[in-house]
Amino acid sequence: MKSAAFDRKEHVYQNDAFAELVKDAVRFFNGTPVQSLPPEENFFGTGVYALYYTGANPLYKKYAKLNRLSYGYPIYVGKAVPKGWRQARNSDSAESQSHELYTRIKEHSRNISISSDLLLRDFSCRFVIFEQEGSDMISTIESALIKLHRPLWNMAVDGFGNHDPGSGRYEQAKSDWDVIHTGRTWAEKCHGNPKDKNTILSNVERHLKTIG
């Protein structure tokens, strides 16, 4: 075809409402009740969650201090999107039945409880459920919360959210998180070259200086 004359500005979408909406959702998130990890009741839905640490592990004492009076500094932020979201294949009925957000938080709980030097009772969580069209906001709000809080396990220690790569794929390296928190048996099977423990510990220290 003969194309239109090119004018970049005709292709730029401008709408301040979006930034306002993200702020509104983040404010809502930060005002939701803090729950134990895992939450006491199973619930359905998909959405965004944050984990808070308030224990005595020396590595994370900064978080315990920052969260002393209110839960303002998550150590990790994550999301559970409707199945098939990337391919836009989810149907509302499937979504409304799913317990993916709870399941994801529960999985984190298990990983923490089997680690050698973390206590599950030292963690709490917040989460927000996004329903119907709202579920399209999930990635955006996760990203906004990460930008805002710069959580350690998202930004400086990779691997907390990893899954067992499965048989035949253990050539990869153990993640940063698994190097400093031993416990997951599948992580021990990964025989790639992991990052040096001292490097990770100084990354933690350096990153925590930028928080709070």
Next chain:
Amino acid sequence: MKSAAFDRKEHVYQNDAFAELVKDAVRFFNGTPVQSLPPEENFFGTGVYALYYTGANPLYKKYAKLNRLSYGYPIYVGKAVPKGWRQARNSDSAESQSHELYTRIKEHSRNISISSDLLLRDFSCRFVIFEQEGSDMISTIESALIKLHRPLWNMAVDGFGNHDPGSGRYEQAKSDWDVIHTGRTWAEKCHGNPKDKNTILSNVERHLKTIG
């Protein structure tokens, strides 16, 4: 900690403004000028694009027919997000310099032009650039456009957007797209078991019945 009594509805975010905003952005997208593939001029920015087919390949004659009077039915929708977006690591300065949207569209052009049975001149495109905070909308708008248009190469023929997996990773199967459109040399190196060509062709036929 002792957690709050659990009440699911305290954790549900409700805001109709989001669905309205998505509709506004989709409407804007569908009203942008159609350009040749690739667009005549390089430009900077990240965002969302759609490819339209209006050629004579019998496999896609339905698209040629549907798009006869206006470009309403993309065969593929994709996005280019700022680098580091998933980790929320992008800085505005890096973003404003990047040409990722154009680069992505250009890469598609190359893949189409080397395929044995598609002509680049039979394709056109639309694209919308999202700047600053707006770039958080990119995945949402891509997803909304895919839900709306159900493009064939997103939903029924996998692999058009794939990259060369790189040496040592050719154990995977050739994608659906590469089975029906030969041309990419790296695809020929993939020695996994691809889907049967006739299966893919009947997937195409079945999916196109649901469009328009």
